[in-house]
Amino acid sequence: MGPTGPIESWTLDVHRLGPIYPFLGWEWVTFALSAAFCVWFLIWKLSTETAKYNDLSRRYSTGEGPENETEEKKLSP
Amino acid sequence: MQNELTALTTIFTEFYYWVTVVLMFLIHVGFSLYEVGVSREKNKLNTLMKNAMLIPVITFAFFFFGWWIYFAFQNGPGITGPLKSAPWAEPWNELMGTHLGGPPGDATALEGEDTATWARLNGVFWAAFLLFSWTAGSILSGAVIERIRSGAFWLLAILVGSVTWVIDAAWGWSDTGWMVQILGYHDAYASGVIHGLAGGSALAILIQLGPRIGRFRKDGTPRIFVAHNTWMIIIGMFLIYTGFWGFYAACNIPIFDIDPDNGGTLFSAVNIYLTPTTLSAITFNFLMSLTGGLLIGYVVSKGDPFWTFQGGLGGIITASAGNDLYHPYQALLIAVVGVWCGYKLHYWVERTFKIDDAVGAVAIHGYCGTIGVIISGFVLWGYPSSANADYAPITPWGQLTGAAIMFVGLGFIPCFVAAWALKKAGILRIPWQVELAGLDRDILDEEAIHYKECLAAEREAHCHYLKE
Incomplete structure (x- = not known):
């Protein structure tokens, strides 16, 4: 199997060397994949955060939830 | 690179920016420490993660489109010309990857000069600007702690860190920006470009967000929410000072021929407008404006550590617009004026409009930065804004207009609209039950x-x- 990029040897004319990363020509594809991942991250964050706060506000309103030792409890007499 | 001088200059410049980026990372460390220190015990982990995660969020946005905006929008577009071509900054371009500077292939819009210049400088310049973007995001982050949702904050951080501040940098913080051409706008170390804009953005978000529960008494006077760790605040502030020094260095090109038209060659450091200054001069002025800010911060706050250290930062921010040219005494006195005004404005705005700015970010960045831009218009009145003799000179009205564009036009208005939309969608603020718990x-x-x-x-x- 040949190399994944434009470099087969470092003894070539280095003055002519431009990009040397692998999979040259696939930049659009990797850009699209990276952008999709980042957009997914933001959507995931916004949706899970909304669900989390809905759940927490319900629990805190009803006094439901595990017993805990929050700072307020630690400080209370 | 054709000869040894070109090679030395290029590789030194590459290394120089690389070092400044590392130094500037301390700004973010400092902001994180500072912001977490100010928060209350019950909110510190969330505060840390909200701030820390703006790093990846702004970085991907800045890679995808922020860097390109900086070059493409320098004419407005539509004010002094069309959208500019900047293939080296497109996120899929070969110069956004490992590149040795050889001539471009036939299938690319790049020219030989592009690859020769940007192969070694693209990444380090990109990173220097990116670190400024993180700073803009961090300025917002501190102001809104303990009640904003992280997801909403990150969207706003992308807006400011990768869109609005980059547009204002293209307009007023580049050698061919339309504000430099028409207004003679001068802001060497970003008083308005970053601090004024981020302060205006923070103010807009704070208005939409509202104060933390219990922050104001029924008579409208503010309660003090005691910081959970004063040492984190102080160490954080020292680190911000340190990183800010790196920022000053990053705003200069270290070796540049400032006499190309007269047949001679005179190398000097130049600022972002390609007009000469020296690292010696900016070191004088950085420290003297820090000194003025610390002194007046101590006086006006009657020795309060928080505002004394904030004063040091505000002093540097106020003088930054003209610190490439000021005399050190001028830097000191301008810092004194800016911090005094910023401090007074902070409390006036807080009490009058019930604005809960947890860290004084709007005052220290927004007011001090804006005041600094305006003052520089008077002190540097008539100086050329650029090496290009056709550009307008520095004037008070040019600087005043520029300051308004930064604070209001690109700072306040876009964030006011965006935060309003997030509020309407119900995703701006955490539920009150969570805030109390x-x-x-x-x-x-x-x-x-x-x-x-x-x-x-x-x-x-x-x-x-x-x-x-």
Whole structure:
């Protein structure tokens, strides 16, 4: 199997060397994949955060939830 | 690179920016420490993560489109010309990857000069601007702690860090920006470009967000929410000073021929407008404006550590617009004026409009930066804004207009609209139940369960060993 990029040897004319990363020509594809991942991250964050706060506000309103030792409890007499 | 001088200059410049980027990372460390220190015990982990995660969020946005905006929008577009071509900054371009500077292929819009210049400088210039973007995001982050949702904050951080500040940098912080051409706008170390804009953005978000529960008494006077760790605040501020020094260095090109038209060659450091200054001069002025800010901060706050250290930062920010040219005494006095005004404005705005700015970011960045831009218009009145003789000179009205564009036009208005939209969508602020319980309450609950389980397991093991 040949190399994944434009470099087969470092003894070539280095003055002519431009990009040397692998999979040259696939930049659009990797850009699209990276952008999709980042957009997914933001959507995931916004949706899970909304669900989390809905759940927490319900629990805190009803006094439901595990017993805990929050700072307020630690400080209370 | 054709000869040894070109090679030395290029590789030194590459290394120089690389070092400034590392130094500037300390700004973010400092902001994180500062912001977490100011928050209350019940919110500190959430505050940390909200700030820390703006790093990846702004970085991907800046890679995808922020860097391109900086070059493409320098004419407006539509004010002094069309959208500019900047293939080296497109996110899929070969110069956004490992590149040795050889001539471009036929299938690319790049020219030989592009690859020769940007192969070694694209990444370090990009990173220097990116670190400024993180700073803009961090300025917002501190102001809004303890009640904003992280997801909403990150969207706003992308807006400011990768869109609005980059547009204002293209307009007023580049050698061919339309504001430099038409207004003679001068802002060497970004008083308005970053600080004024981020302060205006923070103010807009704070208006939409509202104050933290319990921040104001019924008569409208503010309560002080005691910071959970003063040392984190102070060490954070020292680190911000240190990183800010790196920022000053990053705003200069270290070796540049400032006499190309007269047949001679005179190398000097130049600022972002390609007009000469020296690292010596900016070191004088950085320290003297820090000094002026610390002194007046101490005086005006009657020795309060928080405002004294904030004063040091505000002093540098105020003088930054003209610190490439000022005399050190001027830098000191301008810092004094800016911090005094910023401090007074902070409390006036807080009490009049019930604005809960947890860290004084609007004052120190927004007011001091804007005041600094305006003052520089008077002190540097008539100076050329550029090496290009056709560009307008520096004037008070040019600087005043520029300051308004930064604080209001690109700072306040876009964030006011965006924060309003997020508020309407119900995703700007955390529920009041969560705010009262604390943003870390669920984590503390989880830890408490594990702590009790571990104790029980240890007791069980203890009994087991005693029986043996």
